[in-house]
Amino acid sequence: MDTQPWLDWAVELQSLAQAGLYYSDNKYELERYERIREIAVEMMAYKTPISKEKLIGLFANEVGYQTPKLDSRAAIIKDHKILLVQEEDGTWALPGGWVDVDQTVHDNLIKEAKEEAGEEITVDRVIALHDRNKRNAGTYALEITKVFALCTSHGGEFKPNNETLQAKYFALDELPEMANHKTTADQVRMCFEAYDDPNWEVVLD
Known part of the structure; x- marks a missing residue:
């Protein structure tokens, strides 16, 4: 059923x-x-x-008229490879997570890239706003809008943390097993397409 x-x-x-x-x-x-x-x-x-x-x-803790929560994901591409972080279960995703209540989406992208991947970044442009339950594996109990943005790395070093095991750059044709509930291979492919297209139009679900 x-x-x-x-x-x-x-x-x-x-x-x-x-x-x-x-x-x-x-x-x-x-x-x-x-x-x-x-x-x-x-x-x-x-x-x-x-x-x-x-x-x-x-x-x-939810009060008032219910609206979707925000999840931000940083697409950091260098030498045509994209930065992914490894989850505790061994799968991989773009660095990111819930947008904290005291953060803008822009600032949250910077914070998550630093915390999960050790990267210092600037945010360049929005790639897409995806409906998580339509695009990712499993159905979550809340409606979630995932914000993907192209970002530029200015260096950094991965440091052990309580969220990710490691951070590594991957080419599109060598992607590891993805954490599909957070980031799918199709979403990574979309990020590469946006990177290659200066006239990219934001995908809006």
Whole structure:
């Protein structure tokens, strides 16, 4: 059975419940919205490997009208090779991650490249804004917009950290096993195409 509609319904229920909890001031309606959120969490926990406790924690801090979260990814290309970082499970991805609440997308790209790859970079131009659930493996409990940007390295050195095992440059025809829930080979290919095209138009999902 295809689980995608089930998960889509659960995500929509969670979004409706979150908005109701924020905008309603009727205690009976609040109780109903809280129960709808609980059902949504139970549905997602049943159909995904994410535990109910983790899902509750994920949504507990969410208030107001639900909008997508931002994930930034730095495409750092040098000598026609792209910089990837190795995840704890051995797969590889573009350096990046959640955009912190006190950071702009621009500044977050710089921060993540430094923390995960040890690279000092400048951000040149946006490549794409991708809908994560449409483009990457697995369905996440939240809607996520992934921002890809071309960046220039100004040197640096990888340092051990609690997020990545190593950083290395790869040519397009020698890509390692990708962390497809974070970065796919198609997304890396897109970054190379943008690098080679000065008239590249931003891909907008």
